[in-house]
Amino acid sequence: MEKYEKLTGIAAPMPLVNIDTDMIIPKVFLKSIARTGFGKNLFDEMRFNRDGTEIPDFVLNKPQYRDASILIAGDNFGCGSSREHAPWAIADFGIKCIISTSFADIFFNNSFKNGILPIVMPQEVVDVLMQDAEKGANARMTVDLESQIVTTSDGEEFSFEVDAFKKHCLLNGLDDIGLTYQKIDAIDAFEAEQAAKAPWL
């Protein structure tokens, strides 16, 4: 995975609450056995008519947001299906940070594994960021994972919390499996003990 760099870019506003992973990537696109190429179908049913033409009102179809790299979203973003195709589609489109008041648990974990930083902020901060995003392409926001600060286009700063281990992995582009293999002795020991104590497992 690539190292997560300081990000300055356009933020797109999506105030809708409960945006689910079926909306993010409808199941008809889940038949691929690759990890890439899902970006063209990101938010497919909201973004395109059935004939493939764009729905002009949809935020990512508006000229000022076509190159967005940050999403400001309503509550409970990413609820529903566990499909990692959702963060794959988001990352493939070029979005690297999502800010909301809350995220669904599985989506939240999946994001970190794909170079996407999900940031939880209180409602009043999300409201400010949403307004800033609504200014369009000239309003560029900055997300600095290292210092844990989001800066609006007006220079207003908001700090955010992030799990220290997840931050470390993102910043250094670390592979989880590689890290876990370093603790393989602990797993071996656990497995041996469990086999003795609970042979039915």
Add this chain to the structure above:
Amino acid sequence: MSAPKTLYDKIWDAHVAHEAEDGTCLLYIDRHLVHEVTSAQAFEGLRIAGRKVRAPHKTIAVPDHNVPTTLDRADPATMTEESRIQVNALDTNAKEFGVHYYPVSDVRQGIVHIVGPEQGWTLPGMTVVCGDSHTATHGAFGALAHGIGTSEVEHVLATQTLIQKKSKNMKVEITGKLKPGVTAKDITLAVIGETGTAGGTGYVIEYCGEAIRDLSMEGRMTVCNMAIEGGARAGLIAPDETTFAYCKGRPNAPKGADWDAALENWKTLYTDEGAEFDLVVTLKGEDIQPVVTWGTSPEDVLPITATVPSADDFEGGKVAAAQRSLDYMGLTPGQKLTDIAIDTVFIGSCTNGRIEDLRAAAEILKGKKIKDGLRAMVVPGSGLVRAQAEEEGLADIFKDAGFEWRMAGCSMCLAMNPDQLAEHERCASTSNRNFEGRQGYKGRTHLVSPAMAAAAAITGKLTDVRTLT
């Protein structure tokens, strides 16, 4: 004496293989269930890195999401090229990596969350994961079970562990007895109606109380299945005699001395008196009514006797969402829910595709016909559920009533295969998600119990099952 623990605390503590200073843990996984849609990229990752499946004997694969449920599905022409590639990939991966496998041609094939318990792979006190959010189902056995993404599937395949931090404890208590016509599905929807779809975020829920104790294993699986729709990482129900009786004799359940040792261990799996929960929600069983969803979120739950709400009834971000739902669903505020005409009925899914669900629906349908012009299908949760339903005469009741009697799979619950709603087609469905487009592009879903689905099939409208019995 050690501090009192919740059931979740006990299972968690028994599975921590490593804990870092910041509380990040490697949680050991006892059972890993695998299906075709979220695993291909994980197996490919292993292959590229030259890694093996650490514990193939603890890994169980079954295709379910994408397989046809038509009777002629043995014919490869019933699948699109890309679906075939995906199912074939699971076939190849299962063989190459040596994991347990139930192919489409095996009578034991079915929805992964139905096959696991049926085959005795799911047992009390275990940790169970699967690349599917409805893994929560297995919590009905007092197993810590939750959905994971494909990167985590690869991580579990390679290391048999998951990088996790502990969730908070939430107790959902359903006191007293349920009224006639009220089922496990109504309980779980009523809870989500109460807590909202994000109410459980950050928590593992333990369901308890008399109404939960009174449920069969099938009912408990229905309740835990939808814990994820309430945002929780997992749902749990402490194992008891009902659980042990269900597990005993299953093909992969322990036998002989192992069974006795397991049972002794399982009997310690309960929340200690005095253990603290971070959040407690209590519902009275007798207050729960047969419910339906009116909108496009599982939290949009109302008793069947209610009327369609207006966006003004909500606050904050939910106002716009409710209006969007009303537009999408084609409903008018003030309309009686029982006046909503439906086009389709779907009975099946990991929520309600077990034998007891089919019995409940057949009970209502016995000797009756579905409304003229209605499309109705039953998709049993597994080949064994299907066979049992045929043996009990349930299949004949469905067929005589005008239902299609299908092969096992996820089918119209997620509509990845050809079992889909047409645009604006309205469905009373026993599945778990009423999201926009979930059952087909611009399709409209009302979530209900199997009995309520059967009642709707007879009248052609959303119907209070209590008025039919």
